[in-house]
Amino acid sequence: GAVVSQHPSRVICKSGTSVKIECRSLDFQATTMFWYRQFPKQSLMLMATSNEGSKATYEQGVEKDKFLINHASLTLSTLTVTSAHPEDSSFYICSASGTSLYEQYFGPGTRLTVT
Amino acid sequence: AQKVTQAQTEISVVEKEDVTLDCVYETRDTTYYLFWYKQPPSGELVFLIRRNSFDEQNEISGRYSWNFQKSTSSFNFTITASQVVDSAVYFCALSEIGETSGSRLTFGEGTQLTVNP
Numbered sequence: 001g002a003v004v005s006q007h008p009s010r011v012i013c014k015s016g017t018s019v020k021i022e023c024r025s026l027d028f029q030a031t032t033m034f035w036y037r038q039f040p041k042q043s044l045m046l047m048a049t050s051n052e053g054s055k056a057t058y059e060q061g062v063e064k065d066k067f068l069i070n071h072a073s074l075t076l077s078t079l080t081v082t083s084a085h086p087e088d089s090s091f092y093i094c095s096a097s098g099t100s101l102y103e104q105y106f107g108p109g110t111r112l113t114v115t
Numbered sequence: 116a117q118k119v120t121q122a123q124t125e126i127s128v129v130e131k132e133d134v135t136l137d138c139v140y141e142t143r144d145t146t147y148y149l150f151w152y153k154q155p156p157s158g159e160l161v162f163l164i165r166r167n168s169f170d171e172q173n174e175i176s177g178r179y180s181w182n183f184q185k186s187t188s189s190f191n192f193t194i195t196a197s198q199v200v201d202s203a204v205y206f207c208a209l210s211e212i213g214e215t216s217g218s219r220l221t222f223g224e225g226t227q228l229t230v231n232p
Contacts, residue, residue, distance in 0.1 A: 034219070043206065043222045044160075091158055095220075102148050102167075102210060104220065106160040 006107035021079045021110045023094030029074035030096035038091040084114045119223035127229045136192045138207030148210040149190045155203045197230045
Protein backbone atom coordinates (compact mmCIF):
# COMPACT_ATOMS: atom_id res chain seq x y z
CA GLY A 1 0.00 0.00 0.00
CA ALA A 2 0.95 3.63 -0.38
CA VAL A 3 3.06 4.97 2.46
CA VAL A 4 3.61 8.59 3.42
CA SER A 5 6.17 9.55 6.02
CA GLN A 6 6.69 12.76 7.95
CA HIS A 7 9.76 14.01 9.69
CA PRO A 8 10.14 14.93 12.45
CA SER A 9 7.29 13.33 14.37
CA ARG A 10 7.70 15.81 17.21
CA VAL A 11 9.54 19.09 17.42
CA ILE A 12 9.90 21.72 20.10
CA CYS A 13 11.28 25.09 19.11
CA LYS A 14 11.68 28.52 20.61
CA SER A 15 9.49 31.43 19.64
CA GLY A 16 10.91 33.31 16.67
CA THR A 17 12.72 30.39 15.10
CA SER A 18 11.77 28.53 11.93
CA VAL A 19 10.89 24.88 11.66
CA LYS A 20 10.84 22.65 8.59
CA ILE A 21 8.60 19.60 8.32
CA GLU A 22 9.16 17.05 5.57
CA CYS A 23 6.52 14.90 3.92
CA ARG A 24 7.61 12.03 1.69
CA SER A 25 5.74 9.52 -0.42
CA LEU A 26 7.80 6.37 -0.07
CA ASP A 27 6.46 4.07 -2.76
CA PHE A 28 4.57 6.23 -5.22
CA GLN A 29 4.87 9.53 -7.02
CA ALA A 30 2.76 12.22 -5.42
CA THR A 31 1.58 14.72 -7.97
CA THR A 32 -0.44 16.54 -5.32
CA MET A 33 0.30 17.00 -1.65
CA PHE A 34 -1.87 18.57 1.01
CA TRP A 35 -1.01 20.14 4.34
CA TYR A 36 -3.49 20.13 7.23
CA ARG A 37 -3.37 21.61 10.71
CA GLN A 38 -5.22 20.15 13.66
CA PHE A 39 -5.59 21.92 17.00
CA PRO A 40 -6.35 19.82 20.11
CA LYS A 41 -9.82 18.30 20.06
CA GLN A 42 -10.58 19.92 16.71
CA SER A 43 -10.90 18.78 13.14
CA LEU A 44 -8.34 18.85 10.39
CA MET A 45 -8.21 22.12 8.52
CA LEU A 46 -6.67 22.23 5.06
CA MET A 47 -3.89 24.80 4.90
CA ALA A 48 -2.67 24.43 1.34
CA THR A 49 -2.51 22.25 -1.73
CA SER A 50 0.69 21.84 -3.69
CA ASN A 51 1.38 20.31 -7.06
CA GLU A 52 4.88 19.26 -7.98
CA GLY A 53 6.79 22.09 -9.58
CA SER A 54 4.07 24.67 -8.97
CA LYS A 55 3.39 27.24 -6.29
CA ALA A 56 1.14 26.06 -3.50
CA THR A 57 -2.48 27.15 -3.32
CA TYR A 58 -3.29 28.41 0.16
CA GLU A 59 -6.66 28.34 1.86
CA GLN A 60 -8.25 31.56 2.91
CA GLY A 61 -6.78 32.87 6.12
CA VAL A 62 -3.51 30.95 5.87
CA GLU A 63 -0.48 33.23 5.64
CA LYS A 64 1.64 32.06 2.74
CA ASP A 65 4.68 34.03 3.95
CA LYS A 66 4.51 32.34 7.31
CA PHE A 67 3.84 28.80 6.10
CA LEU A 68 6.22 28.21 3.22
CA ILE A 69 5.48 25.14 1.15
CA ASN A 70 7.85 23.61 -1.35
CA HIS A 71 6.97 20.64 -3.54
CA ALA A 72 10.18 20.30 -5.49
CA SER A 73 9.92 16.65 -6.40
CA LEU A 74 7.28 13.98 -6.88
CA THR A 75 8.15 12.40 -3.55
CA LEU A 76 8.87 15.32 -1.26
CA SER A 77 7.03 18.34 0.04
CA THR A 78 8.18 20.56 2.86
CA LEU A 79 6.34 22.94 5.15
CA THR A 80 8.40 25.61 6.86
CA VAL A 81 6.84 27.51 9.72
CA THR A 82 8.75 30.79 9.79
CA SER A 83 9.16 32.91 12.92
CA ALA A 84 7.09 30.45 14.90
CA HIS A 85 4.96 31.63 17.81
CA PRO A 86 3.20 29.66 20.55
CA GLU A 87 -0.11 29.94 18.69
CA ASP A 88 1.46 27.94 15.84
CA SER A 89 1.73 24.96 18.16
CA SER A 90 -0.39 22.30 16.55
CA PHE A 91 -0.46 18.89 14.89
CA TYR A 92 0.51 19.18 11.23
CA ILE A 93 -0.51 16.40 8.88
CA CYS A 94 0.38 15.95 5.25
CA SER A 95 -1.28 13.78 2.66
CA ALA A 96 -0.43 12.81 -0.88
CA SER A 97 -2.29 11.83 -4.02
CA GLY A 98 -0.82 10.00 -6.98
CA THR A 99 -2.38 9.29 -10.34
CA SER A 100 -5.76 8.61 -8.76
CA LEU A 101 -7.06 11.95 -7.54
CA TYR A 102 -9.43 10.33 -5.08
CA GLU A 103 -6.89 8.25 -3.26
CA GLN A 104 -5.31 10.37 -0.56
CA TYR A 105 -2.72 8.88 1.76
CA PHE A 106 -1.97 10.51 5.09
CA GLY A 107 1.30 10.87 6.91
CA PRO A 108 1.56 10.14 10.64
CA GLY A 109 1.66 13.82 11.56
CA THR A 110 4.13 16.17 13.23
CA ARG A 111 3.44 17.66 16.62
CA LEU A 112 4.92 21.14 16.84
CA THR A 113 5.32 22.88 20.18
CA VAL A 114 6.57 26.46 20.23
CA THR A 115 7.79 27.66 23.60
CA ALA B 116 -19.41 25.25 -0.47
CA GLN B 117 -18.87 21.87 1.05
CA LYS B 118 -19.84 21.11 4.61
CA VAL B 119 -19.77 18.01 6.78
CA THR B 120 -21.60 17.86 10.09
CA GLN B 121 -21.01 15.33 12.81
CA ALA B 122 -23.51 16.36 15.44
CA GLN B 123 -22.25 13.92 18.08
CA THR B 124 -19.19 15.41 19.71
CA GLU B 125 -18.68 12.55 22.15
CA ILE B 126 -20.22 9.12 22.58
CA SER B 127 -19.56 6.74 25.42
CA VAL B 128 -20.68 3.11 25.33
CA VAL B 129 -20.00 -0.09 27.16
CA GLU B 130 -18.13 -2.85 25.42
CA LYS B 131 -20.26 -5.08 23.16
CA GLU B 132 -22.85 -2.38 22.59
CA ASP B 133 -23.60 -1.29 19.04
CA VAL B 134 -22.97 2.36 18.24
CA THR B 135 -23.84 4.56 15.26
CA LEU B 136 -21.90 7.66 14.34
CA ASP B 137 -23.87 10.19 12.32
CA CYS B 138 -22.62 12.20 9.36
CA VAL B 139 -24.59 14.70 7.31
CA TYR B 140 -23.07 16.54 4.39
CA GLU B 141 -23.82 19.43 2.07
CA THR B 142 -22.53 19.84 -1.45
CA ARG B 143 -23.65 21.31 -4.75
CA ASP B 144 -21.73 18.71 -6.70
CA THR B 145 -23.55 15.75 -8.18
CA THR B 146 -20.37 13.71 -8.12
CA TYR B 147 -18.37 13.41 -4.92
CA TYR B 148 -16.74 10.98 -2.55
CA LEU B 149 -17.42 10.36 1.12
CA PHE B 150 -14.93 8.95 3.58
CA TRP B 151 -14.63 7.78 7.15
CA TYR B 152 -11.33 7.93 9.03
CA LYS B 153 -10.34 6.76 12.48
CA GLN B 154 -7.84 8.77 14.53
CA PRO B 155 -6.52 6.87 17.55
CA PRO B 156 -4.62 8.70 20.33
CA SER B 157 -1.38 8.32 18.35
CA GLY B 158 -2.79 10.84 15.87
CA GLU B 159 -2.29 8.94 12.66
CA LEU B 160 -5.39 8.86 10.46
CA VAL B 161 -6.59 5.39 9.54
CA PHE B 162 -8.65 5.11 6.35
CA LEU B 163 -11.85 3.11 6.85
CA ILE B 164 -13.98 3.54 3.73
CA ARG B 165 -14.53 5.57 0.57
CA ARG B 166 -17.90 5.72 -1.14
CA ASN B 167 -18.73 7.55 -4.37
CA SER B 168 -21.97 9.41 -4.85
CA PHE B 169 -23.27 6.97 -7.45
CA ASP B 170 -23.06 3.96 -5.19
CA GLU B 171 -25.75 3.92 -2.52
CA GLN B 172 -25.27 0.32 -1.58
CA ASN B 173 -24.64 -0.19 2.08
CA GLU B 174 -21.37 -1.81 2.97
CA ILE B 175 -20.32 -4.16 5.72
CA SER B 176 -16.76 -4.94 6.72
CA GLY B 177 -16.51 -7.15 9.76
CA ARG B 178 -18.02 -5.26 12.69
CA TYR B 179 -18.23 -2.06 10.65
CA SER B 180 -21.11 -1.05 8.42
CA TRP B 181 -22.01 2.10 6.56
CA ASN B 182 -25.41 3.44 5.52
CA PHE B 183 -25.35 5.94 2.65
CA GLN B 184 -28.65 7.76 2.09
CA LYS B 185 -28.34 10.28 -0.70
CA SER B 186 -31.93 11.47 -0.16
CA THR B 187 -31.04 12.71 3.32
CA SER B 188 -27.37 13.50 2.56
CA SER B 189 -26.24 11.17 5.28
CA PHE B 190 -23.43 8.65 5.55
CA ASN B 191 -23.71 6.97 8.93
CA PHE B 192 -21.24 4.53 10.42
CA THR B 193 -22.18 1.67 12.76
CA ILE B 194 -19.84 -0.39 14.87
CA THR B 195 -21.38 -3.64 16.03
CA ALA B 196 -20.31 -5.25 19.30
CA SER B 197 -17.92 -2.43 20.11
CA GLN B 198 -14.54 -3.10 21.67
CA VAL B 199 -12.22 -1.00 23.80
CA VAL B 200 -9.81 -0.77 20.85
CA ASP B 201 -12.49 1.07 18.90
CA SER B 202 -12.00 4.08 21.18
CA ALA B 203 -10.83 6.91 18.96
CA VAL B 204 -11.97 10.03 17.16
CA TYR B 205 -13.85 9.26 13.98
CA PHE B 206 -14.00 11.74 11.11
CA CYS B 207 -16.38 11.83 8.20
CA ALA B 208 -15.08 13.67 5.14
CA LEU B 209 -16.26 14.82 1.73
CA SER B 210 -14.14 15.13 -1.37
CA GLU B 211 -14.97 17.53 -4.12
CA ILE B 212 -13.89 16.49 -7.55
CA GLY B 213 -12.07 19.19 -9.44
CA GLU B 214 -9.62 19.06 -12.27
CA THR B 215 -7.22 21.40 -10.58
CA SER B 216 -7.94 20.85 -6.91
CA GLY B 217 -7.31 17.17 -6.73
CA SER B 218 -9.02 15.29 -3.96
CA ARG B 219 -9.56 18.23 -1.65
CA LEU B 220 -11.13 16.94 1.56
CA THR B 221 -13.55 18.70 3.87
CA PHE B 222 -13.67 17.09 7.30
CA GLY B 223 -16.43 17.02 9.86
CA GLU B 224 -15.69 18.03 13.44
CA GLY B 225 -15.19 14.46 14.51
CA THR B 226 -16.86 12.22 17.09
CA GLN B 227 -14.89 11.03 20.10
CA LEU B 228 -15.94 7.46 20.78
CA THR B 229 -15.07 5.94 24.12
CA VAL B 230 -15.76 2.26 24.67
CA ASN B 231 -15.62 1.30 28.31
CA PRO B 232 -14.86 -2.24 29.48
